[in-house]
Amino acid sequence: MKRIKVKKGTVLQEFGELNTKVYHVVSGLLRSYTLDQKGKEHIFMFGPEGWVVGDNVTPDLPCELYIDAIEDSVVYVLPKDVNRENKNAAAFIKRLGVLQKRVILLMSASAIERYEHFEKTYPDIMSRVTQKMIASYLGITPEALSTLKKERLKKK
Amino acid sequence: MKRIKVKKGTVLQEFGELNTKVYHVVSGLLRSYTLDQKGKEHIFMFGPEGWVVGDNVTPDLPCELYIDAIEDSVVYVLPKDVNRENKNAAAFIKRLGVLQKRVILLMSASAIERYEHFEKTYPDIMSRVTQKMIASYLGITPEALSTLKKERLKKK
DNA sequence: TCAAATTCTTAATCTAAATTAAGTTTTTTG
DNA sequence: CAAAAAACTTAATTTAGATTAAGAATTTGA
Secondary structure, three states: EEEEEEEEOOOEOOOOOOOOEEEEEEEEEEEEEEOOOOEEEEEEEEEEOOEEEEOOOOOOOOOEEEEEEEEOOOEEEEEHHHOOOOOOHHHHHHHHHHHHHHHHHHHHHOHHHHHHHHHOOHHHHOOOOOOOHHHHHHHHOOHHHHHHHHHHHHHH | OOEEEEEOOOOOEOOOOOOOOEEEEEEOOEEEEEEOOOOEEEEEEEEOOOOOOOOOOOOOOOOOOOOOOOOOOOEEEHHHHHHHHHHHHHHHHHHHHHHHHHHHHHHHOOHHHHHHHHHHHHHHHHHHOOOHHHHHHHHHHHHHHOOOOOOHHOOO
16 A cells, blocks of 8 residues: 655556556545547546545456546555455445446436536536536537536526 | 345335345346436346346435336345445446446447447347337437437448 | 647537337237 | 237437537646
């Protein structure tokens, strides 16, 4: 269990490589993301203080996600199979809950509704990342997010 | 740890209720799903033999999902916090992996691509559920799935 | 500090999938 | 087995969000 400091921009995991580690964020902000065939970025998860960020594949399979730091951060580097121990069960369950909510919203909610959910759930992160990143997390384009925000103002 | 038989159509969990149980499927097929504001159904997960189906919220919070049997099934009823023990870690990790893939696909893949992924990943389930359910799982309408399948045939 | 890069906004156009609607096939059940 | 219900198909129309493009604002870094 190693404690390391990483500068903004540091890449902790690349797509396709094997990685037996997950990252417990002490301070700062990580993100995990994918690139699609067109090279478009889709943020899978933000990792602020207290979160564990890692690829949800077994340690013997190639990673599906890139992980990097979007703020200077301090993280504990933990072996993936800590997941199998009781200690990290809480962080684990939290991840499952967030993913469940995300799948539900991606399937059943409009872009505006997903935005408003994000706004409520992560008020802290909102101000720490670019709109481009928020759009990427929501599964829409930055242009669509810009339009959506303007329309929401009109209605309120 | 109770072993029960449930008939097709049996409801194991309703939205909004408290439920401290998860269901380990011995035989048959369960599903979990949500209803949106318009009453439209969105299948969150299928649970064939070997799977654990449950709501990924802590036992003290109201459930986000309905769970029912879509085939006559035999299931073990387990307390949710078995999740915190080593025993179920594998099923747990599997669920996380599936959810990760689902989020990625919902964000970055077209309906056709999601269909083809489903086809490959769950060839067994394909023939056991209606197209309406597959559409619901993919996040599209049954009409769109029907059209999509026809177009895919032309190309092959 | 100021030039370059990146991000953000706005608007026009396009497209994948939703909606609506009607007819057909399959399944269920009395 | 026949009627009713549910599922499936097809096609026309609509729409949310993508794409493209261009200019404005903000951030970065030499």
